[in-house]
Amino acid sequence: MRQNTLSRCVMDVIELESFLNSPPRGFSTERCAGYTVVKWDQENSCVFIDEIQSSKGNVIFCNSPGREITVRTLGEYTDLRRQLTSMTIYILVSACTNTTVEEKRNRDVPDLRYYVVAINGSHPMIRWEMERGLDQTISSVAGESYSVDVDVSAALQGWVGENFQNLVDAEKVKPTWKDTHFTIKYRSDALFDIPYWFGFSKRQFKISYHGR
Template structure:
């Protein structure tokens, strides 16, 4: 069975494109820059992750990185506005803020894939890997990992790592090579004030969660498809609003007008402006 290609998103996928269909997603970084100029901008040798506008607090994307990337394997870029992949927490307040940061916005990682073409030349392309932390399956894996390690350490220090390398590797053809696999992970280390951290010292309280899910191909060169993908990304990155306990349990994502975007239509409609119109 052939693996999915990032040449173009299929018409079948496009017709069913909803935020509730997306657990994980991949698209070329250069395409993301074109579709989301209000969130990502390449300025010389700097790739800037922009804060959401004032009228949309809490929205946008959380980019996890180390401060640099090689764009398509050739151009070295500094990354600004990102959140560190590996952090240390020293208080429950730090932990609460960190948990909200991870779970309240879609996460973005940058991955370089190296392939051999027909002429045996090696090419390398940078992709944006999106993690929809509002999707029940993805959210459940992250929350379960966090809750489980807390219940097992009894107030001692611990380190928890979430890894997406295998799910990305399995998406691309076997002849492709993931160059920077370590960049597809994030971790946090909680340092307690316990006098003796035996479990931490001996590595017992250091766990890794390999997150799995279906990867959605968001790559396309068609103008019509690009418009739908643009609207999809905008809906995915809208502010996360909790309406009630039922919504919390269902992990639904709502727009600023309190409309469930899991059920919205993304069909492009004619408009007098350049702003895409979403029909509910």
């Protein structure tokens, strides 16, 4: 996805190595011995990617909070909500594939490829789904701690389509997508946060999109 076409794009799915070799506008990479540092424009993007081990070494996204974002005040939550509905959101997903040969050998470890998913949070459809999901899953940010998983698996599958396949050992294999979410954690200072201590504050909603 390129920033100059952002208003027309809903999302994009880019293999990690392609992303690093030809970063989108607003991103730059610096390769050092054993690792790659990715810098990005924090005015236009939300990057929720942990440090990752790729085929070419460790990849570090500077200033990324990782897949879990913690907020502690109403102001922090409001600012995060504004970012999610006005910027491009980047997360890293895993594509796991088992070939016929691997299945015959009873191999438990599938081939693993990484893709960067970019979602235009300012697109009317995505913004509406994000706002609706947050409104439905977050009942209070004043006296209750909670965790909310924002799952993009439906949007990802809708974007790549049912016929998307990876080439593994000269065999075309349909992947199983993993790590397709990021988590918002609100930590209240309340001493008697009963729902949180009993595990009732874990929630989830999905961002969906079908078609290009």
